[in-house]
Amino acid sequence: MNYNPRIISALTPIGIEVIPDFYDAKKKRVDKNGNELPDLKEWIVFNYVTESPILHGDDEDIEEKTLIDVHHFTKDKAKAHKIKELIKKSLRYSGFTIESTMPPSYENDTGFYHTTVTISDTDSTEV
Numbered sequence: 001m002n003y004n005p006r007i008i009s010a011l012t013p014i015g016i017e018v019i020p021d022f023y024d025a026k027k028k029r030v031d032k033n034g035n036e037l038p039d040l041k042e043w044i045v046f047n048y049v050t051e052s053p054i055l056h057g058d059d060e061d062i063e064e065k066t067l068i069d070v071h072h073f074t075k076d077k078a079k080a081h082k083i084k085e086l087i088k089k090s091l092r093y094s095g096f097t098i099e100s101t102m103p104p105s106y107e108n109d110t111g112f113y114h115t116t117v118t119i120s121d122t123d124s125t126e127v
Contacts, residue, residue: 001066001121001123003048003066003068003121004020006094006095007020007046007068007070007091007094007096008020009094010090010091010093010094010096011044011070011087011090011091013090014044014083014086014087014090016042016043016044016072016083017040017042017043017044018043018044018045018046019043019044019045019046020045020046020047021045021046021047022045022047023040023043023045025039025040025073025110025112041074041075042072042073042074042075042076042079043072043073044070044071044072044073044083044087045070045071045073046068046069046070046071047068047069047071048066048067048068049067049068049069049118050066050067051064051065051066051067052064052065052066052067063122063123064122064123065120065121065122066120066121066122066123067099067118067119067120068096068118068119068120068121069116069117069118070087070091070116070117070118070119071114071115071116072084072087072114072115072117073110073112073113073114074112074113075111075112075113076113077104077106077113080104080113080115081103081104083115084101084103084104084115084117087115087117088101088117091117091119095121096119096120096121097119097120097121098117098118098119099118099119099120100117100118101115101116101117101118102115102116102117103115
């Protein structure tokens with residue numbers, strides 16, 4: 001299942017750019033017309049971790065659980081804690097289960113505080 005639209009919709013109101021898969025802070029960004037965009041000072045990125053069958057019947061998987069990591073990067077430690085709570089609240093409101101959270105940790109190599117919220121949802125695998 002592709003949860004991208006639901007995650008982006010849930011997190012966009014926070015007011016921080018939401019990016020699926022990966023953001024390379026060292027790579028220049030360009031818009032659709034090839035114009036260079038400014039570097040992000042803060043962002044949310046998410047990636048799929050696992051899809052695991054959780055319900056079986058008639059020798060088939062009936063339901064699977066998908067785990068997704070949501071990462072927030074900022075230079076502001078106090079904001080990191082606040083945004084972590086907003087991410088959890090927004091995703092919970094959108095029907096996701098909060099599996100775990102990692103408190104903001106400072107990354108010496110990037111200079112950013114990095115917070116991770118792991119979420120999950122289940123989906124029928126029947127076609």
